[in-house]
Amino acid sequence: MKNNWRWARRALLGFAFVAPFLALYLSRTNLALALAPIFVSHMLLLYATLVANCQWWGPVVRSFETKDAEVWLTIDDGPSPSHTPKILDLLERFNARATFFLVGVNAESYPHLVTEILTRGHEIANHTYTHPSGSFWCAGPRRIAAEIDLCAELLRSAPDRPERFFRAPAGLKNLFVHPELSRRGLALIGWTMRGLDTVRRDPELVAEKILHSVRAGAIILLHEGHRVEKDPEFNPRCLELTLAGLAERGYACVIPQPEQLSARAAGK
Numbered sequence: 377m378k379n380n381w382r383w384a385r386r387a388l389l390g391f392a393f394v395a396p397f398l399a400l401y402l403s404r405t406n407l408a409l410a411l412a413p414i415f416v417s418h419m420l421l422l423y424a425t426l427v428a429n430c431q432w433w434g435p436v437v438r439s440f441e442t443k444d445a446e447v448w449l450t451i452d453d454g455p456s457p458s459h460t461p462k463i464l465d466l467l468e469r470f471n472a473r474a475t476f477f478l479v480g481v482n483a484e485s486y487p488h489l490v491t492e493i494l495t496r497g498h499e500i501a502n503h504t505y506t507h508p509s510g511s512f513w514c515a516g517p518r519r520i521a522a523e524i525d526l527c528a529e530l531l532r533s534a535p536d537r538p539e540r541f542f543r544a545p546a547g548l549k550n551l552f553v554h555p556e557l558s559r560r561g562l563a564l565i566g567w568t569m570r571g572l573d574t575v576r577r578d579p580e581l582v583a584e585k586i587l588h589s590v591r592a593g594a595i596i597l598l599h600e601g602h603r604v605e606k607d608p609e610f611n612p613r614c615l616e617l618t619l620a621g622l623a624e625r626g627y628a629c630v631i632p633q634p635e636q637l638s639a640r641a642a643g644k
């Protein structure tokens with residue numbers, strides 16, 4: 377059913393408003409019981425915020441509509457001088473297209489890589505200006521707006537490129553994020569599967585985790601620019617193994633059209 381998230385959002389905020397009054401009422405009879413509504417309300421607010429693909433605050437695109445064997449490859453945290461050129465070569469070798477969720481400060485440092493991504497037929501999208509993964513989840517509306525707008529400003533290098541997508545750092549989003557995104561016409565993109573390539577050490581395991589549950593319409597999340605010093609080949613290797621596995625299974629990597637996303641962003 378469409379717009380489920382609107383009810384979830386209202387219910388969450390409504391309960392958070394009512395909980396202190398309920399606690400006050402209950403405290404007249406039982407102090408321990410009085411804390412229950414406050415506790416439950418906080419847990420629900422945290423769940424909606426910290427569970428990446430949870431849609432209680434608003435729609436999160438977690439897959440796309442397709443009848444064909446195709447997936448949407450998304451690569452976060454670039455551009456990276458150590459990885460982006462290798463990644464572009466790999467994508468070309470496997471005839472794959474991808475969306476790069478770029479961090480504004482990186483795009484500012486390496487504008488030629490942003491141009492290169494676009495020139496080679498891929499898409500760029502907004503992944504905040506500074507990638508504040510530890511604090512974005514508790515940021516206020518003004519800071520969230522600044523993170524989105526400063527990144528968007530840097531990505532506007534291509535004149536006719538429509539701005540469509542945003543991904544929150546680590547996928548964490550609070551109640552202020554969706555209103556700021558809808559004001560700017562941006563969709564919040566989650567994922568169907570990720571290889572946990574920021575945590576795992578073995579590229580085979582990263583690719584295996586993705587390929588194990590891959591299906592048509594899946595959004596795949598990988599990263600670039602990580603472990604550049606310790607293991608510079610790690611991120612490209614994860615991508616290479618994933619691309620090889622996808623090709624073996626007959627999946628094409630495409631960038632979905634807006635109509636393929638709309639139904640999935642409507643609260644399903």
Ligand SMILES: [Zn+2]
Pocket residue numbers: 452453503507544545546
């Ligand atoms: Zn990120």
